[in-house]
Amino acid sequence: MNLTIKGFLRKEFSQTLRDPRMRVLIFVAPIVQLVIFGYAISTEVSNIRFDTYFSPGDTMAQRIEERCLASGWFVPAAGPGRDPYQRIQSGRAEAVLIAPPGGLTRAMQRNEGRLQLLVDTTNMIRARGIERYIQMVIQQVVSEASLGQEQKPMLNLDIRVLYNPGMKTAFFMVPGVMVMLVCILTIIMTSMSLAREKEIGTFETLVAAPVRNGEILLGKTLPFLILGMVLVLIILAASMLIFGLPLAGAFWKFILSSFIFVCTTVSIGILISTLARNQQQAMMGSFLFMFPGILLSGMMFPIENMPPTLIGIAYLNPLKYFLTLLRNIMLKGGDDRVFWINLGVLVLMAVIAMGISFKRFRQTLN
Numbered sequence: 503m504n505l506t507i508k509g510f511l512r513k514e515f516s517q518t519l520r521d522p523r524m525r526v527l528i529f530v531a532p533i534v535q536l537v538i539f540g541y542a543i544s545t546e547v548s549n550i551r552f553d554t555y556f557s558p559g560d561t562m563a564q565r566i567e568e569r570c571l572a573s574g575w576f577v578p579a580a581g582p583g584r585d586p587y588q589r590i591q592s593g594r595a596e597a598v599l600i601a602p603p604g605g606l607t608r609a610m611q612r613n614e615g616r617l618q619l620l621v622d623t624t625n626m627i628r629a630r631g632i633e634r635y636i637q638m639v640i641q642q643v644v645s646e647a648s649l650g651q652e653q654k655p656m657l658n659l660d661i662r663v664l665y666n667p668g669m670k671t672a673f674f675m676v677p678g679v680m681v682m683l684v685c686i687l688t689i690i691m692t693s694m695s696l697a698r699e700k701e702i703g704t705f706e707t708l709v710a711a712p713v714r715n716g717e718i719l720l721g722k723t724l725p726f727l728i729l730g731m732v733l734v735l736i737i738l739a740a741s742m743l744i745f746g747l748p749l750a751g752a753f754w755k756f757i758l759s760s761f762i763f764v765c766t767t768v769s770i771g772i773l774i775s776t777l778a779r780n781q782q783q784a785m786m787g788s789f790l791f792m793f794p795g796i797l798l799s800g801m802m803f804p805i806e807n808m809p810p811t812l813i814g815i816a817y818l819n820p821l822k823y824f825l826t827l828l829r830n831i832m833l834k835g836g837d838d839r840v841f842w843i844n845l846g847v848l849v850l851m852a853v854i855a856m857g858i859s860f861k862r863f864r865q866t867l868n
Contacts, residue, residue, distance in 0.1 A: 547631030549806040552576035553589055556601035562610060563601040566617075566643050570599075575635045586620055590664055591837045593830070596622045597632045606657075610647075615657035623666040624829045626674045628804050633661055665833040672745040677828035678801030680737045681821050684760075685767055685795065688730045690788045692771025696722060696863075697784035719860055723768050730764035731757075751836025759831065759841075762848050763824040769855035776862040795821045820855075823848045 552570055556563035570576045579595035589595040598620040602609045609615045619636060623629040637659060644657050666673045738756070741747040749756065770791060778784040797803065798812060799821035805813055816822050823844045830840045 547628050547635070547804065547807065548575055550576045550628065550632055550635070551579045551594065551596045552599070553579040553586070553595040553597070554599045554601070555584075555586055557603070557605045560601055560605040560607050562607040562615075562643070562647065563599075563605070563617075565647075566599070566606075566640060569639050569643055570636065573635065573639060575631075587664075590620055590622050591834050593622075593826075593837070593840050596625075596628060597636065599636065610657060613656050616660060617657065618660045618662060621661065621663050623663040623669060624674065624833050625800070625804060626666065626669060626671065628806075629663065629666075629669075670745075672741075673747060673833060675801075676741045676745055676747050677832060678796075678799070678825055680734070680741070680828060681763075681799060681801060681825050682792075682796055683737060684730055684733060684764060685792050685821065687733055688726050688764055688767040689771040689774070689792060690785065691729070692723070692726045692768050693774040693778065693784040693788050694781050695726070696772065696775035697778045697781045700778075701780045719863060723772065726768050726771070727761075727764055730768065731761060734760040734764070747832060749832055750834060751831035751841075755831050755836045755841055756828075759824060759827040759845060759848070762845065762852050763820065766820045766848065766852040766855050769852065769859040772859035772863055773855065776859070795819050798822065799825050801825055820848060820851045823851070 554563065554567045556567075571578065576597075579589060579598075581592075581594045586595075586598040586600060589598055600618040600620070602616055606615060606617065617640070619633070621629050621632050640657060640659060663669065738749070742749065771788070774787040774791065775784055778787055794815075798805065798808075798816040798819045800816070801821075805816045805822065808816065827841065827844050827848070830836055830844075834840075
């Protein structure tokens with residue numbers, strides 16, 4: 503082999519692999535991402551939160567409910583409440599099956615059988631699966647009930663989709679894209695900005711300058727907080743003008759949720775920068791966080807479809823809570839229970855992320 507080429511090979515391999523953190527990013531990170539991709543990407547719909555409303559003694563409706571829960575696709579919706587629309591809005595239920603007031607059994611005897619199905623379509627992937635599964639269960643129950651009868655009983659299913667009646671893909675995807683774009687700007691730009699200071703040697707000058715640590719922290723983070731919020735407003739305006747996405751909830755809820763999330767992602771960017779020695783490591787570290795974060799946010803694939811271990815990890819993911827807030831505020835009107843629970847968790851994550859990041863940054867400065 504040419505000595506020059508051999509020298510370049512030795513130099514590049516040595517420079518790239520001498521840092522243990524770089525070896526982890528190159529060889530371990532792909533395996534972690536592969537495992538998450540393999541388990542998270544699933545189009546199967548399961549663990550559907552299901553509720554029913556029918557009169558006592560309505561055997562046909564009870565049979566349909568029992569068959570749905572026994573199928574393995576559905577789980578009983580938890581929590582109190584007897585208003586089917588409120589159950590959907592609060593997120594306690596994803597599908598509600600409502601029998602006629604006089605009872606489904608009597609209605610079918612009069613050949614007037616009709617059921618109403620309310621479906622939450624903020625997640626279109628699950629909504630389509632829910633409709634298909636319930637139709638299959640109803641067909642099976644009706645077929646069993648018609649055995650030995652000359653005339654098959656009639657049962658019509660009236661499906662009402664809520665919060666995305668046009669079943670527009672943009673209504674489902676745009677909030678997720680907003681989360682992804684905010685992450686790209688705040689995490690990558692913040693981490694690379696600080697790593698650049700180390701790489702070009704100006705970090706030592708910054709430390710030696712007659713300024714307090716708090717001023718350095720604020721000066722390095724505030725620009726990205728402002729840019730993150732400007733990006734949020736730009737994406738909101740574009741999504742409403744181009745895709746017709748509604749903002750059904752209060753604007754202050756949207757702004758408050760966005761600000762807390764931007765604080766969290768900027769803090770994560772600072773944390774990554776304290777672990778990275780150069781911009782290359784900062785870039786790879788940012789993507790190592792973002793790819794699993796996006797997959798485990800419910801942006802493309804429902805979290806409920808994932809294995810229990812990944813579901814537990816997803817509940818530690820700030821992207822999940824912000825995406826839940828966005829879809830709830832923009833499409834459902836911002837149910838107070840969903841808003842305050844998810845915002846509270848996001849605030850806690852923001853405080854923890856900022857505390858750890860600022861502590862490590864101060865150690866770096868000192």
